[in-house]
Amino acid sequence: xxxxxxxxxxxxxxxxxxxxxxxxxxxxxxxxxxxxxxxxxxxxxxxxxxxxxxxxxxxxxxxxxxxxxxxxxxxxxxxxxxxxxxxxxxxxxxxxxxxxxxxxxxxxxxxxxxxxxxxxxxxxxxxxxxxxxxxxxxxxxxxxxxxxxxxxxxxxxxxxxxxxxxxxxxxxxxxxxxxxxxxxxxxxxxxxxxxxxxxxxxxxxxxxxxxxxxxxxxxxxxxxxxxxxxxxxxxxxxxxxxxxxxxxx
Amino acid sequence: xxxxxxxxxxxxxxxxxxxxxxxxxxxxxxxxxxxxxxxxxxxxxxxxxxxxxxxxxxxxxxxxxxxxxxxxxxxxxxxxxxxxxxxxxxxxxxxxxxxxxxxxxxxxxxxxxxxxxxxxxxxxxxxxxxxxxxxxxxxxxxxxxxxxxxxxxxxxxxxxxxxxxxxxxxxxxxxxxxxxxxxxxxxxxxxxxxxxxxxxxxxxxxxxxxxxxxxxxxxxxxxxxxxxxxxxxxxxxxxxxxxxxxxxxxxxxxxxxxxxxxxxxxxxxxxxxxxxxxxxxxxxxxxxxxxxxxxxxxxxxxxxxxxxxxxxxxxxxxxxxxxxxxxxxxxxxxxxxxxxxxxxxxxxxxxxxxxxxxxxxxxxxxxxxxxxxxxxxxxxxxxxxxxxxxxxxxxxxxxxxxxxxxxxxxxxxxxxxxxxxxxxxxxxxxxxxxxxxxxxxxxxxx
Numbered sequence: 007x008x009x010x011x012x013x014x015x016x017x018x019x020x021x022x023x024x025x026x027x028x029x030x031x032x033x034x035x036x037x038x039x040x041x042x043x044x045x046x047x048x049x050x051x052x053x054x055x056x057x058x059x060x061x062x063x064x065x066x067x068x069x070x071x072x073x074x075x076x077x078x079x080x081x082x083x084x085x086x087x088x089x090x091x092x093x094x095x096x097x098x099x100x101x102x103x104x105x106x107x108x109x110x111x112x113x114x115x116x117x118x119x120x121x122x123x124x125x126x127x128x129x130x131x132x133x134x135x136x137x138x139x140x141x142x143x144x145x146x147x148x149x150x151x152x153x154x155x156x157x158x159x160x161x162x163x164x165x166x167x168x169x170x171x172x173x174x175x176x177x178x179x180x181x182x183x184x185x186x187x188x189x190x191x192x193x194x195x196x197x198x199x200x201x202x203x204x205x206x207x208x209x210x211x212x213x214x215x216x217x218x219x220x221x222x223x224x225x226x227x228x229x230x231x232x233x234x235x236x237x238x239x240x241x242x243x244x245x246x247x248x249x250x251x252x253x254x255x
Numbered sequence: 256x257x258x259x260x261x262x263x264x265x266x267x268x269x270x271x272x273x274x275x276x277x278x279x280x281x282x283x284x285x286x287x288x289x290x291x292x293x294x295x296x297x298x299x300x301x302x303x304x305x306x307x308x309x310x311x312x313x314x315x316x317x318x319x320x321x322x323x324x325x326x327x328x329x330x331x332x333x334x335x336x337x338x339x340x341x342x343x344x345x346x347x348x349x350x351x352x353x354x355x356x357x358x359x360x361x362x363x364x365x366x367x368x369x370x371x372x373x374x375x376x377x378x379x380x381x382x383x384x385x386x387x388x389x390x391x392x393x394x395x396x397x398x399x400x401x402x403x404x405x406x407x408x409x410x411x412x413x414x415x416x417x418x419x420x421x422x423x424x425x426x427x428x429x430x431x432x433x434x435x436x437x438x439x440x441x442x443x444x445x446x447x448x449x450x451x452x453x454x455x456x457x458x459x460x461x462x463x464x465x466x467x468x469x470x471x472x473x474x475x476x477x478x479x480x481x482x483x484x485x486x487x488x489x490x491x492x493x494x495x496x497x498x499x500x501x502x503x504x505x506x507x508x509x510x511x512x513x514x515x516x517x518x519x520x521x522x523x524x525x526x527x528x529x530x531x532x533x534x535x536x537x538x539x540x541x542x543x544x545x546x547x548x549x550x551x552x553x554x555x556x557x558x559x560x561x562x563x564x565x566x567x568x569x570x571x572x573x574x575x576x577x578x579x580x581x582x583x584x585x586x587x588x589x590x591x592x593x594x595x596x597x598x599x600x601x602x603x604x605x606x607x608x609x610x611x612x613x614x615x616x617x618x619x620x621x622x623x624x625x626x627x628x629x630x631x632x633x634x635x636x637x638x639x640x641x642x643x644x645x646x647x648x649x650x651x652x653x654x655x656x657x658x659x660x661x662x663x664x665x666x667x668x669x670x671x672x673x674x675x676x677x678x679x680x681x682x683x684x685x686x687x688x689x690x691x692x693x694x695x696x697x698x699x700x701x
Binding site: 051058059063143150220224225226228229230231234237239240243 | 439442445446449450453454496497498499501502525526528561562563564566567568571603604606607608610611622623624625626627628631632634635636637643644645646667670671674675678679682
């Protein structure tokens, strides 16, 4: 049993080795091997997701409770009805083209209406949860933190400076994004124009700096991914008899 | 087919067009208008007859017959009813509507079509949406614009696309020359800089990774957990990001195992549970090897790993009803939540959907790219610790090795640091050489 698992591990590693090379071959230009590997990746991923959803969600959380009678209306039959109406409405729209689009039969209109209702439910719940989450998890805590940063009595001396810098850079960036000097500043007095121009200049540099920081960390992240794949390849090569022979020379 | 050919350039236009789409010639001259009405009237009668029950009318000599497809094209399939009065949607339609005609010889037009309709993530052949010119005989010669150099055309487009500057014509900027990045050479240099040191197992150069704040806090929070602490883990990465995230997650999972924390793992990604099981097993083997534990002693300890579809909205359910998620009789309130996320949004989703509900301290283990976006959450105290990228993993591993001497320092992380330095050196070299080339290259001609 253990030896068969080892064999499968070895086969899997070599398949991964070949597919890694196939994907890397896209660097030399679009070719059949790279496209084949991408098709296999997408197909295998979708198939795996379908099996996983069936075995870990649909069967144990919906079908089995319904068969055993443990599921109630709200946590069993209602989800089943909503899912079925969405699937049937989608299948009808995809596979059965109506002969007369202006006057579909009543059952078809009801089916499409039920599908729209489920879609509206999904979208509404997702958007509602997203907006509430953004408010309670990001907007309000971050605003409170920014507002309090300079007014904490026990804070170290540099913190008010940080707060001031945050305020200046945030407003400068917003001004840079929303203010057009040629339109909004032309008729302003010279002093105001100079001050605003400096502020806009600062906002532009702040954006460049932020973009640079994000890009630098992004490059480091992608470099780590590349290193992981390359080390996988080199580890496979190191395990071969050919490499052992090369080292013995 | 109800099309009207332009008397000037020969382009087929939709019936009823006032002007030619190609050259602008007026098409509604008196005699043409009469002919057009003669052609349209039978079709209208046919549609009215088709709306009533009864046998379909026979084609009259005046009825415009569908044009035969050219030999190179397949016969037109039966079109849905809704396309009867929209002939320009059919493949055999020979006119141009508003898009330029598709030219088989023009690769750039084909590439633009592929970009417009790229299929599924660019993997499948695109659906052809542009109309195809069907010519009965030799296509009429189209008026050609004079040959304009590409650089001048780019300048014209740039200026036409910019808002007009009135009274300040002298401020028109000059376009910088487009950089020639020579990407294949950059890829080759980067690949060799990683491949050769990895193949030859070079130990140098080996700089010290940056020490970002948040790593030590994460370590202290886990170190301060009581024995048998209940830890809820949100696993938000799959094999696509495992190359980077595995190295960052491994020391944290090892530490949790060492603290005898009881982990419950939930993932919203199909590939998440398998990735979690694989890494936890790897960490368990490392830990058992370092502490000389037998596998039998720990075999009864099963870490539940659950997959939940439904997106970020499910996280609120995880926070409120963990016993239903993990099918447990009773699930105690977690002492800590750990998010292993490839993107900043994964951590943000947990902080927005779950953390306000269960008020549990949160530690984030993320990719390096997510660090700048998550840093404000650590500053505001919403995150109790932040470990990001290979440098965060390296520092966490160093803390583990310093304070828990029985755990060995990971050799894989040491190799990662060396290779990362090689890659960064290539980046640095490319930036320096690119700037020098830009400084000393000949300025573009006005």
